Amino acid sequence: MTPTLQTRPDVFDTVIVGAGVMGATTALFLARGGQKVALVDRQDMFRAASGVNAGTLTLHMTRAQLIPHAIRGREMWLDSASWLGEDVGALATPGLSMAFTEAEEELLRQRARVRQDMGAPIKVVSPEEAVRIEPGVNPTLRAAAYCALDGHIPTYRVGGAYARALRQAGVTIIENSPVETITPATGGGYDVRVSNRTQPVHGRRIVLSTGAWLEKMLGWLGYTIPIRCLINQLVVTETLPPVMGSVLSIANGLLSLKQFANGSVLIGGGWQGEGNINQGGTRVIPENLRGNVRLAQYVVPRLDEAQVLRVWLGLESETPDAMPLIGALTPDDDAFVVGCVHSGFTSGPYMGRLLAERILGGNPDLSAFDPTRFSTPAATGPQS
Amino acid sequence: MSSPDFSPVTVIGGGIAGATSAIALARHGFPVTLIDEQPAAGGQIFRAPSPYARQTVPPNHEFSGGDALRQKLAASPVDVRFSTRVWGLSPTLTLDLIGPDGIDQLPPSTVVVANGATERFLPFQGWTTPRITGLAGASILMRNGGTLPGQTVVVAGSGPLLFSVAHQVLELGGKVAAIVDAGHRSDWLRLGAMLSLDPARLTQATSWMLRLQQAGIPIHHRANISAAQETETGLLLTVSEMDHPERRHVYAAEAAACGYGLKPSTLITRTAGVQHRHDHVGGYLEPVTDVAGRTSRSDLYVTGDAAGIRGMAVARLRGLITAHAIAQDRRVISARTYETLTRAPLRRLRRLEAVSRRMLPLMNAGSVIPAHLQDETIVCRCERVKAATLRSAIEAGAEDLNQLKAWTRCGMGPCQGRMCEDSARGLLTAACGNTPEEAGSFTDRMPFFPLPLTAVTGTFAYSDIPLPKAAPL
The missing domain is CATH 1.10.10.1100 (BFD-like [2Fe-2S]-binding domain)
Structure with missing residues (x-):
């Protein structure tokens, strides 16, 4: 939306900063719960991690402790028509994680075990069985972990679907509006000052869902939580005849490989690019491009027929214990955060819904994600 | 004057501007590398003809001019890398290349971008049939391949290329069913009046127009192809008048060539992050440059049509002036020498630019x-x-x-x-x-064009892959 100059401050029940999967899902369920909600983003919505990620629905790569959430998130994606209003094209496929060396096999078995304990239907299968499930894989593998509950989504369809659903639910979307400060307002709530409006956007409460930019914004509220910003590389090929039907990965989690319905193959896995989110600009590291694509070609040898169409980088945020931040930041229950969820695209809608439930007075179990576990707010309280 | 800086210069594009610049830079004493995707220098206008085209296409200025440029380049110490394309670049201007020997990188250097123009295309119902080509593509097919796109051709779009292509069809013995121009007839007449400033173009334009008139080819101004329908033998093309959409004309042809003027190729300059602006007359994005091609980055220059569409004669002058400017910026020549060397070319450039700018609205006539x-x-x-x-x-x-x-x-x-x-x-x-x-504009991503996956991976064993440490459990 084109920002307009406001003369009167807007007042909302909840102002959500960060229009990705988690913020937008929170906004959607709050608005449906009867709240007046604003969703603010520094650029257009769904243009950061939620718009450029690999679209993998995975239990293999999700942190073991988050398996129950990932299962629920995956179910939501597969059933998006019922709660988002349209089918975003999520596809359920098997997932195979492979080991090619002795050390990888050991890792594979260990990772499969802890995931089984958390409820993931993962079993280790023989090379012959893996090749039967996925004839495209390199037959020299030593073992594979098989999961029936994986899948993928064409990420590009998600943003438009959310935009339509949010408008229908009456959410005010404020795009291309970088937030400059968030300050407690006299009489309660917060003033969210954005760069292109003279008046702040006022919320009785706020939700921060800004991914890689959380560290800075949590700082405004007095929290010092070092958040690591991963710069994940993705590679997509031109369309080619079917070479695989499942989501493929390797034991250490550093590969995700799938072929979409249109024939293009997406190669990801968290190989790093370089850059700095505050100074802007990220760039591909040529050795990492080569490494990532070699790994993909090794796992699916027929990729030697492919053409590399595009390489890009997406940001992912990670806390010191690699566990999410979801919940209240203040005793007054007027500031919340949701983010830093590993494999956040898989479980994102579920996490957003949980937070909305919590804000609307419910009591979901968010204890493992308590954002105050790293530090208490600075003695002075929220900065003004 | 402090000591001159003879560090390397890389020129991207071996057309008239790029090759002229490379030769002049080498003469100033710089180590110069010239990269071009074609197997020989010449760019679009001076593109080297196939042996077949040399036999079938009547001798022309483009062949002789191109041959002279190629000879001069061959005689210079410029390190040429033909059949090589730039598929990416880093913020410090390391260039990612792919050539006959696979993938390669060129370390950071001063870069002269001379990658010319891209044809603008505007769609219509049914345009994706292979019988429809761009005007520029049709021109390359005829002039450099000696082959007609079809025996009967409708030529449509905007700008001077319309008449050049129509003329080339006739030259190879084909028939032009109609010329469909988005521009006003009066714009052409005003341009004609200005061509006295550019006698070379005036002579060429007059001979084309006479020939087209003699052939009795219908010309529609303020019109465009609104639909194409495939038939067993070719196409049925519906032509609509822009100010009277109800007035339609239908032509049968074997092929149509359609293009709406040129725009600078900005893939490299945008990725390099130099400042750009919209030229509202030309209807395109162009890098912000001074007359010598300096940009907002001191290590990147843009010359020729890549800096804004001005045509062949201006491209040559720009290439020369850019080379002299780099020599001055690197303290190889004094400001005074720069002035002496560029006085005459700049005077000519200013005169020709007036004509070139008059062409821009004609090229951009399809903007609506x-x-x-x-x-x-x-x-x-x-x-x-x-x-x-x-x-x-x-x-x-x-x-x-x-x-x-x-x-x-x-x-x-x-x-x-x-x-x-x-x-x-x-x-x-x-x-x-x-x-x-x-x-805005689409964000450009690397690679700039599809790369064979095996060119990226090369020959390797599993143990060669530097696997990062495992993701958290």
Whole structure:
């Protein structure tokens, strides 16, 4: 939306900063719960991690402790028509994680075990069985972990679907509006000052869902939580005849490989690019491009027929214990955060819904994600 | 004067501007590398003809001029890398190349971007049939391949290339069914009046127009092809008058050549992050440059049509002036020597530029077309995105090109939006009432064109892959 100059401050029940999967899902369920909600983003919505990620629905790569959430998130994606209003094209496929060396096999078995304990239907299968499930894989593998509950989504369809659903639910979307400060307002709530409006956007409460930019914004509220910003590389090929039907990965989690319905193959896995989110600009590291694509070609040898169409980088945020931040930041229950969820695209809608439930007075179990576990707010309280 | 800096210069593009610049830079004593995707220098206009074309196409200025340029380049110490393309670059201007020997990198150097122009295409119902080519493509096919796109051709679009292509069809013994021009007849007459400043172009234009007139070819001004329908033997093309949409003309032809003027190729300059501006007369984005091609980056210069469409004669002068400017910036020559060397070329450049700028509105005469695209018309050929899909994304709130791309895949295919960007932007600005600046441009991503996957991977064993440490449990 084109920002307009406001003369009167807007007042909302909840102002959500960060229009990705988690913020937008929170906004959607709050608005449906009867709240007046604003969703603010520094650029257009769904243009950061939620718009450029690999679209993998995975239990293999999700942190073991988050398996129950990932299962629920995956179910939501597969059933998006019922709660988002349209089918975003999520596809359920098997997932195979492979080991090619002795050390990888050991890792594979260990990772499969802890995931089984958390409820993931993962079993280790023989090379012959893996090749039967996925004839495209390199037959020299030593073992594979098989999961029936994986899948993928064409990420590009998600943003438009959310935009339509949010408008229908009456959410005010404020795009291309970088937030400059968030300050407690006299009489309660917060003033969210954005760069292109003279008046702040006022919320009785706020939700921060800004991914890689959380560290800075949590700082405004007095929290010092070092958040690591991963710069994940993705590679997509031109369309080619079917070479695989499942989501493929390797034991250490550093590969995700799938072929979409249109024939293009997406190669990801968290190989790093370089850059700095505050100074802007990220760039591909040529050795990492080569490494990532070699790994993909090794796992699916027929990729030697492919053409590399595009390489890009997406940001992912990670806390010191690699566990999410979801919940209240203040005793007054007027500031919340949701983010830093590993494999956040898989479980994102579920996490957003949980937070909305919590804000609307419910009591979901968010204890493992308590954002105050790293530090208490600075003695002075929220900065003004 | 402090000591001169003779560090290397890389010229991207071996057309008239790039090759002229490279030769002059080498003469100033710089180590120069020239990169070009063609197997020989010459660019689009001076492109080296095939042996068959040398036999079939009558001798012309482009062949002789191109041969002279190639000979001069061969006699210079310029290190030439032909059949080589730039597929990416780093913020410090390391260039990623792919050539006959696979992938290679060129370390950071001063870069002269001379990658010329791209033809603007605007879609219509049925345009994706292989019987429809661009004007520039048709010209290359005829002049450098000696082959007609079809025995009967409708030539459509805007700008001077219309008449050049029509003339080439006749030269090879083909028939032009009609010329369909988006521009006003009066614009051409005004241009004709100015051509006295550029006698070379005046002579050429007069001979083309006489020939076309003698052949009795119908010319429609303020008109465009609105639909193409395939038949057993060719095409049925519907021509609509822009000011009277109810007036239609139907032509049968074996092929159609259609193009709406040229725009600078900005892939490299945009990726390098130099400042750009919209030229509203030309209807395109161009890098901000001074007369010598200096940009907002001191290590990057732009010369020739890549700095704004001015045509062949200006391209040669610009290439020369850019080389002298680099020599001055690197303290190889004094400001005074620079002035002496550039006095005459600059005077000529200013005179020719006046004519060139007059061409821009003629080339951009189709700018109103995208607003009226029919819903069923395919805008993005690579991803098969129709006008209706773009309009519904705009309705859902996409107000700039990158959001439109993210939501519809328009511009995500192999051509990176080079074909559809202008029509998507035109459609967007018409629907939202925003400016071309607000609508923006597609973000360019590497590789700039599809790369064979095996060129990236090479020969390797599993143990060669530097596997990062495992993700957290």
